[in-house]
Amino acid sequence: MTQAELDWFYSGGAGQFWPEAWATFSNMVPLNERHDMIAAYRVRIFGEIESEVVRFSRAWAAWENTLTTLDSNGQGGRGSAHYARAFSRIENHYFTHNGFLREDKQIFMNMDKIQHIPGYIVQGRYDMICPPHTAHALHNLWPKSELHMVRAGHAMSEPEIAAELVGIMNDLL
Secondary structure (H helix, E strand, O other): OOHHHHHHHHOOOHHHOOHHHHHHHHOOOOHHHOOOHHHHHHHHHOOOOHHHHHHHHHHHHHHHHHHHOOOOOOOOOOOOHHHHHHHHHHHHHHHHOHHHOOOOOHHHHOHHHOOOOOEEEEEEOOOOOOOHHHHHHHHHHOOOEEEEEEOOOOOOOOHHHHHHHHHHHHHHO
């Protein structure tokens, strides 16, 4: 998790590929707050007016769900209020606190501590949430890693990602 990835997803970069979904997500927030969508949504999804909490939580979840799979139809769905509230609050809390890392790119700057440990990176080639260049950069810094770039989006439930993960685990057994 890097600030560049958060900026990409919550400052309009990914929205260039899904302008109608981005407009739905961003237009819910007053123009003067759109410079920090994570903060603007935080106020609303942790608010006290339940109907607003649900409305903004569902919008948060729909924005991500729209971009999660390779074969998305652009409709993020309308999950249950309970799911949307939990999902949006957990993500927003995590992002507000920079993934609980002390500094941006902390993992990249400390690769020397794990470079001797083998690992696997499975990345969707068409991931609109976490662009593949980050996985590629991590792989380049991690000599014992294997990068598996698959024809998929972001979701672990994408068939190609799930198959790759299961295949790696089977090989390890």
